[in-house]
Amino acid sequence: MAYATDGIACECEATLLGADPVCRHRAMYWYTIGVLELDDEPEPPTPAAPAATIVPFPALRGDAATAAKAIALVERMAELDGDAPADLLPAA
Secondary structure, rough: OOOOOOOEEEHHHHHOOOOOOOHHHHHHHHHHOOOOOOOOOOOOOOOOOOOOOOOOOOOOOOOEEEEEEEHHHHHHHHHOOOOOOOOOOOOO
């Protein structure tokens, strides 16, 4: 269906009912004669990096050297980040 518009008035239902102060027909009229420009599409947001997941060692069972390396790694993480997850440090 086509509606007659002069850019000020329009015959569409939205305008006649007062529901739309600037109907799309009037907007298209102003765009066609070069008064309005289309908005540029915004750049999509950069996807966030997945969060790191800390997997606790199961009670540090097994090789003592591996357990010592794991404890040293967690302690180093604490120095760099300012805290260490309590469940990763062995009980004193």
